[in-house]
Amino acid sequence: MVAKLSQNTPLPFRRMEVAPGQEAQIDFGAGAPIVAADGSRRRTHVLRVVLSHSRKAYSEVVYRQTTDDLIHCLEHAFWHFGGVPKTLVPDNLKAAVLKADWYDPDLNPKLRSFCEHYGAALLPTKPRMPRHKGKVERGVAYVQENALKGLTFSSLREQNDHLLHWETTVADTRIHGTTQQQVLKHFREVERPTLGALPRERFPCFQEGQRIVSRDGHIAVAKSYYSVPPEYLGRTLWVRWDSHLVRVLNDQMEVLCTHATQSPGRFSTLPEHIASEKISPVERGAEWLLKKASFIGENTKDWSHGLVATRGVEAVRVLQGLLNLSRKHPAQVIEQACETAHSFQSYRLPTIRKLIEHSASKQGTFEFLDQHPIIRNLSDYGDVVRVDFRTEAYRS
Structure with a gap:
């Protein structure tokens, strides 16, 4: 009887009814x-x-x-x-x-x-x-x-x-x-x-998954490769893709970038995802190189524009070599060389190098002064020498 009295009486379940549409x-x-x-x-x-x-x-x-x-x-x-x-x-x-x-x-x-x-x-x-x-x-x-x-x-x-x-x-x-x-x-x-209103369009059907950003700054999706911002190198990101778009998202499911879907084996690299240190001058193009050359001076600017007009695509590498010369020689020397080369319409980098070398080999001449407050007469030096000889003879 005591055992029966000590048993807990279970509470009844509570029915939960909700309002319409909830x-x-x-x-x-x-x-x-x-x-x-x-x-x-x-x-x-x-x-x-x-x-x-x-x-x-x-x-x-x-x-x-x-x-x-x-x-x-x-x-x-x-x-x-x-x-x-x-x-x-x-x-x-x-x-x-x-x-x-x-x-x-x-x-x-x-x-x-x-x-x-x-x-x-x-x-x-x-x-x-x-x-x-x-x-x-x-x-x-x-x-x-x-x-x-x-x-x-x-x-x-x-x-x-x-x-x-x-x-x-x-x-x-x-x-x-x-x-x-x-x-x-x-x-x-x-x-x-x-009930809530239906949206105008159905939910876009896509696939999703997590991908690790590789060393080249891309992720692999369905055998194609898509770039991400360089600060996410080596991290794991969410990717959603369909037949038209590939969306890359961070941990908070915020879209970092969007690519057009590529066929297998193709790369999609957005320009803003390339670190500036990894962009070569050749990739930046002739316009960027001409702008950099103009900073040296007007003569260099004129020679560079003449170079591009004369040699076309070949001028890109030549401009790169000209900019490398600015790291070793003063702007005035390069300006003088470009002025001379441009006057003869010579648009070869070896010509610029020879002109710079010729200019650098010249040495300035200095006139010696016959009289100056700190320069003594030769007779004074003679007296010093005679005193030195007498002192040496006395010691011996």
Whole structure:
């Protein structure tokens, strides 16, 4: 008797009902098998999305429970409902949640972007608490027992067509046991007006993944290579790509750069991603070299323009050699050489070198002064020498 009195009395579960348009619960279950013409069988998964207030639902079968499959099914459900609920409540399936946490779960970035596109929030249930989405738990069982039990199909499309017809003719027309309302009528009159508006365009379908920036400042995506800013060398970045664009994102999922999708084996390098120290003067082009040459002086500028006009593409390397001379010789010497060469219309770098060498070999002449306050007469030096001799003779 004492043991019975000491037992705790469990508290009853609290039913949670929500306002129209506030919530949709999501869950996967086993679908009917697909039997091919050769007799091979393939299992399927049925995803059911249930609006928590009216119990209006959408069902679709897929072969796999990937993030892309989940996104496609959710998008089809939104367009089937004609609107978007404010929150989506799945369990902690891998397609939606990278790391389960009741307070702050780590959501799949692609699914998060999908929710942002449609203006919905994703709120997974507490781990190992299936009753937190009890409405859809029972809804999946309802599909399995009423719509798919004992059936097989030859394709996914055939099974999905069957499910859509069943939703319309059976699930929507029933009187729900809890709400005591016809599902379709209650949805049309009460919940559909409260759903969020659909966007003008559907969610852009893309692939994504993480990539490490290689030593050459590029990342590999589908056998092509795309540049990133040089400060991200060696770091891991998120990449999203489709048939048109490749977007590179940082850890905060902010877009760093965008490239046009390249064919396999091709490189896409944006000019701003090349470090200035790694850009050679030849790559910068003749205009940049002419501007640098003009800083030496007007004669050098005139000679450089004459060089480009005379020799065309060959002038780029010659200009580079001229700029290298400015590191070894004063600007005045180069100016004099360029003036002379330009006057004879000689646009060869060896000519400039010889003129500079000839100018540098000249030595200035200096006149010696006969008289200066610090210069003594020769007689004074003679007296010094005689005194020195006498001192040496005395010592010996």
